[in-house]
Amino acid sequence: MDVGRGSGRDDVVEYEPVIGLEIHVQLSTRTKMFCGCELSFGEPPNTRTCPVCLGLPGALPVANAKAIHFGLMIGMALESELAPRSIFHRKNYFYPDLPKGYQISQYDEPLCRGGRLADVRVHRVHLEEDAAKLVHVGESGRIHASDASIVDFNRGGTPLAEIVTEPDVRSAEQAGEWLRLLRVTLGRLGVSDVNMEEGSLRCDANISVRPAGSDEMGTKTELKNMNSFRFIERGIKAEVIRQEKLLARGEKVVQETLHFDPSSGRITTLRSKEEAHDYRYFPEPDLVPIAVSEEMLDTARASMPELPLARAERFEHDPSYMLDTEVAKTLAFRTDLGDFLELRRPESPDEARVRANLIINELAPRVGTDVPLADSMVTPDAVVTISGALMRKEISIGGARQAFDILVEEGGDADAIIEREGLMSAEGGDELAAVVEAAIAANEDAAQKIKAGNPKAIGPIVGYVMRETQGRADGGEVTRLVHEQLGV
Numbered sequence: 001m002d003v004g005r006g007s008g009r010d011d012v013v014e015y016e017p018v019i020g021l022e023i024h025v026q027l028s029t030r031t032k033m034f035c036g037c038e039l040s041f042g043e044p045p046n047t048r049t050c051p052v053c054l055g056l057p058g059a060l061p062v063a064n065a066k067a068i069h070f071g072l073m074i075g076m077a078l079e080s081e082l083a084p085r086s087i088f089h090r091k092n093y094f095y096p097d098l099p100k101g102y103q104i105s106q107y108d109e110p111l112c113r114g115g116r117l118a119d120v121r122v123h124r125v126h127l128e129e130d131a132a133k134l135v136h137v138g139e140s141g142r143i144h145a146s147d148a149s150i151v152d153f154n155r156g157g158t159p160l161a162e163i164v165t166e167p168d169v170r171s172a173e174q175a176g177e178w179l180r181l182l183r184v185t186l187g188r189l190g191v192s193d194v195n196m197e198e199g200s201l202r203c204d205a206n207i208s209v210r211p212a213g214s215d216e217m218g219t220k221t222e223l224k225n226m227n228s229f230r231f232i233e234r235g236i237k238a239e240v241i242r243q244e245k246l247l248a249r250g251e252k253v254v255q256e257t258l259h260f261d262p263s264s265g266r267i268t269t270l271r272s273k274e275e276a277h278d279y280r281y282f283p284e285p286d287l288v289p290i291a292v293s294e295e296m297l298d299t300a301r302a303s304m305p306e307l308p309l310a311r312a313e314r315f316e317h318d319p320s321y322m323l324d325t326e327v328a329k330t331l332a333f334r335t336d337l338g339d340f341l342e343l344r345r346p347e348s349p350d351e352a353r354v355r356a357n358l359i360i361n362e363l364a365p366r367v368g369t370d371v372p373l374a375d376s377m378v379t380p381d382a383v384v385t386i387s388g389a390l391m392r393k394e395i396s397i398g399g400a401r402q403a404f405d406i407l408v409e410e411g412g413d414a415d416a417i418i419e420r421e422g423l424m425s426a427e428g429g430d431e432l433a434a435v436v437e438a439a440i441a442a443n444e445d446a447a448q449k450i451k452a453g454n455p456k457a458i459g460p461i462v463g464y465v466m467r468e469t470q471g472r473a474d475g476g477e478v479t480r481l482v483h484e485q486l487g488v
């Protein structure tokens, strides 16, 4: 953390960031929030519109039942209190992408209140509709005041859930980590495609700083609409430093809405408190309240999958897995990796660990992130075979890697590939022992150092053996043989 200096005095004040997050999630319903238009995925402009989402006079909205269902699932995942009755409000403001002159949102009676995800409490979750999209066109595609802006109403009316946290976040890194957890949780729920580049998940960060240990809240600023975890972390860091410097100089933070430009790292003002909108919220007269029935709750409950946090816990503590915390998280937070491991139940925690490591470190990087593991050429049985061969020391990790190189390209039976490619470890102790003997002879220096009590000098000897065996020897076995032959 940056350390500021009290004005004119020598005592050093340490500051603590206080951060609350607001996340807009585009819901994966078939149709829009209040009309029957289908959601748009890059169709030609203004082809997914109707009198309701264009705000034509007399058109009447009807709330999307699937969006409410998804809202309840999000509330359940975040351990929120689900309101038996909630209502929609009109949030009034003018902008060319808002044809009605108001957005239908929820105000003081949201669908979900309170809750928590890991170390951050949730303040509320509510439903609303997205605005349309302004497309700025100019010669050469650059934005000029003199050029035109055209409106594409396809996005207007897309269902959103807005998740607002309590100001529990204390660092940029924690914000990033928590948002990643939220993203994978929402993805697992299947309520959104959570694609940040395409704007399905957008985040505003409310940021203040205060003297460390203080209970009071400083004046906050709001960083708007960041659409990548890296930018969010960088933006928060930059804003925290800016505020700390202001306070250290004895100046005040002004409440305002800010924009972080990732390419320059600069923070600029979008609007100040004086320009803040008075939205004149009032209850939407054209919509009935959302009354959540037992049946709706049952349906939502029945749709709840095992969530990533629970799955990570299970991988860590289930007697057949007992994986390290980080390994468990990696598998649980990439659903396809966890699924791949679980397709075959491990015989022992040792096997689970070996297989988990193969999936994370060998298989996933070779397959890439565009294809789920289950759709790759490699079968769960192939991973079981390779982990078994590794555990019996029939192949080395080098051999396993060669097998994965082939399996990812061609698929097929792992045993057959190990056989065909001759990937079995240099066989029989005798053969390997002979190679080790040659390696020691070729590296007298290293051998002397090991004898003199420097075990780290073994590198060149192991290197020699690996070259000779094309990486197929088992590292542990080589070390053992070297020690044996040198009598140390």
Ligand code: ADP
Pocket (backbone or CB within 6 Å): 018, 019, 020, 021, 022, 123, 164, 165, 166, 167, 168, 206, 207, 208, 217, 218, 219, 220
């Ligand atoms: P506003 O009325 O400006 O929208 P809210 O009270 O609704 O403010 O809070 C919006 C978000 O800002 C929430 O995520 C909340 O946790 C966070 N927040 C509120 N006060 C502060 C503060 N002093 N510092 C940092 N975040 C804050």
Ligand code: MG
Pocket (backbone or CB within 6 Å): 022
């Ligand atoms: Mg707000």
Ligand code: ZN
Pocket (backbone or CB within 6 Å): 032, 035, 036, 037, 048, 049, 050, 051, 052, 053, 054, 157
């Ligand atoms: Zn419509």
